[in-house]
Amino acid sequence: MYTQELDVRGADSTPAADPGVLEQHFLARVDAEQKIEPKEWMPARYRSMLIRQISQHAHSEIVGMLPEGNWITRAPTLRRKAILIAKVQDEAGHGAYLYSAAETLGVSRDELIDQLLSGKAKYSSIFNYPTTTWADVGAIGWLVDGAAIMNQIPLCRCSYGPYARAMVRICREESFHQRQGFDLMLHLARGTAEQKAMAQDALNRWWWPALMMFGPPDASSTHSGESQRWKIKRISNDELRQKFVDFTVPQANFLGLTLPDPLLRWNETRQRHEFGPIDWNEFEQVLKGNGPCNAERLAARRAAHAAGAWVRDAASAYAEKQRLRAARQAA
């Protein structure tokens, strides 16, 4: 993704221009819907905001492998197992695309991974909920990936080139994630009474956390103003959440499942659904690290990183040996 390591001829010799002029030029380009690329001048706040957002997004993909990964060995059929493995592998890929995009802003992969493993970095609150039944795999694909797509589609047009390009690739793949989840729910909903009850139970537990994925209400969202000015974020949290509800209600009806919200109803005048209040206190608690699985997720990630160290070390040693051998043969 054109990286920081890439050698720009003469970059160091560019005379320092007036920051005011540079910022004007930058804003004019953003207004004209041009993409900002890694080596171009950008406000320090734009850079830090993007590093924060892209790396949190990358961490979410990586941690997002854990709740579903738990079910790979217990998938009920070979077909479902193959699908789930492919999906979890995609999440690893999405994390890798996004770390690459973040690196173009001058932060190193190692720093980002350290931030995740030390617990300093945040990731999406949704992955701190447990996956207690097989139906959760369906509910996650349908609702969590569905909400993610809703959030991510506008990001394909964000002003920062490498982020926008990574999102295009990710959105293409997420569509499979959502559809396989819905397909799984459909099979359960059309199955035995027990299977249908399992699907309903999963929906009951994932619905509200999925709505929280769009972030705090617009009135209390701290980063939104600048982010919208710079065309990183294009659509507000509440607007996206509303769209998600409007899309999902008919899908739940089709499944014959009930959304766990007694206040949910169609508003004919406004041509959209009204829904009950979200428990923002729960959201804050999960974000602060007090969710049901925060500690477990981080511990699993740390253990996986530590257990894989010998593989990375072996690969480094092998690469070094090959380099030395090639050098000896050349001599």
Next chain:
Amino acid sequence: MDDSRHWPLYEVFVRARGGLDHKHVGSLHAADERMAVEHARDLYTRRQEGVSIWVVPSKAITASDPGETESLFEPARDKIYRHPTFYDIPDEVKTL
């Protein structure tokens, strides 16, 4: 000490189908070129996106300076006579 820290960065280029150019698709870290190709295959061609992969150490790429974009590329703007549509050819003249 984890030796994978400081693994070099590679830019990845994929040829989507025979007859097309390799196109830049992203980057990745790897211990060496061979691992870079293997990882590129897993990372960028999970859905038959390609039939051939190039990996290039990012440091080996020299790029034009974004600050010089105008001086490099603007001079071509007023040379419209370089395009075939600049020339009015009478309708009677065929196959030109």
